[in-house]
Amino acid sequence: MTATTKVALVTGASSGIGEATALELADAGYTVYAAARRVERMEHLKSSGIRPISMDVTDDPSLIAGVQQIIDETGRIDVLVNNAGYGSYGAVEDVPMEEARYQFDVNVFGAARLTQLVLPHMRGQRSGKIVNITSMGGKVHTPLGAWYHATKFALEAISDCLRVEVKPFGIDVIIIEPGGIKTEWAGIAADKVRAVSSEGPYAPQGNAVANSLSSESTQKRSSPPELIGRTIRKAVGARKPRTRYAVGFGAKPIIFMHDVLPDRTYDAMMRRVTGVPSS
Template identity: 50%
Template sequence: MIITGISSGMGRASALYFKKQGFEVYGGARRVNKLVELNEAGIHTQVLDVTDKISIRSLVDRAISEQGQIDVLINNAGYGEYGPLEEVPIANAKKQFEVNLFAVGQVTQLVLPMMRQQGFGRIVNISSIGADVYSPLGGWYHATKASLNMWSDVLDSEVRNFGIRSVVVQPGLTKSEWSKIAFENARKNLVENSPYDGLVDKVEQLFSEIGTGATSEQLAQVFYKAATDIHPKRRYYHSLVDHGMVMIAKTMPNIYRNVLTKLMK
């Protein structure tokens, strides 16, 4: 199996968990120094830039050469390019789509021929409840995750006849570096004397007050279920709270917007 983005958080925990369950795990990340312990744990690691086709091809070819098949692909690599939509440079927005969506498509395109040949496979796409639930400053991030959900559904309709399934995991807030990096990006994306400076403080405070949900280790178990269920579901959530927030945002959008407005005040 292959997991992208294994240097920290959910990806790292998943690589270790799948290894414990007997999988031969291949994965990579740009931060090579963070892969040493994973390599020592028996995980096949290497440098990986998901925006570089040659880098992806190297990982996929190695997995096929050494194992002869690829049972599971977990598209986990991603990040949050936060900031006000008026001020986030379009180049940064394109990078957000490049990593969170187009890289997923690139990796998957390289894995699918092997899965079709072997007659089975599972593609697990790590999205977010942020595909349906939104907050200020996350516009480009939310757009990539909403796109990823639709992309996964379309892929599933195209490949199930080959014995392959494409499913989505939607984590909520997690105990990881994700929020810290997202708000660092939000401040970098502010222009000088930005009218949105106070909004960044307010949203960051809101995230802090909401607190964190699942640990990376708990989410690794959700990833495992999504990868191994005999009859897979379209969507996987860590908790009823995460699922409930999505349902409210989708079925009662005005109520969701009003609650968000009150929280922001």
């Protein structure tokens, strides 16, 4: 550590966007702590100078211990990237409330709690950047994605309010809205919808959505996670970063169409895209 070395904490760093972001920030000269539940999946990051750290965003003691470890070892936290999250799809009627609550625990409350823990240190420094990974799904809706979209809409709202609150302390809040990205996310979401909505009254919709999420064509069109990593590197390095970055396959055009089309026209478009029957 030198007096000018900046420190970044990236959650959900065992694969996908989190891993790509950790590598980009390390390459940019940050001391990077890569956080995830399964530390063994991050051993390979050590060769890039990255420090794996055990952290479960749904377990408060692990968050407190993780932040304290970083402060003890480096004395500061300059960048927090709240990336940990997953997609839980299924009809509202089918998804158990325990699953809905867990989706919020991971995607929203974990990010909010970690933000609470790093803010006193950033305020003390009079500087810092908090990067919240939402999704184009924080601006639009897709069939059977109610609980996932609810978490991302919530994280967008929290980010907007937080940005105003922390501005007097020299802290920036940046929202990243990825489109389709080649990660484990789509496969997990497909498995979730099959588990709860592949039978019963919502089966035609559930199977169509699952097939759409896991299709080979969807994966081929999706952008690499490195694109998001590069975007985050650019954002945290900017003196005046934008408040939002919509990047990756489909992000900008789908958000635009959602904003300009009448609701029912957008609904019909989403049904066509995902193959969901209209009746």
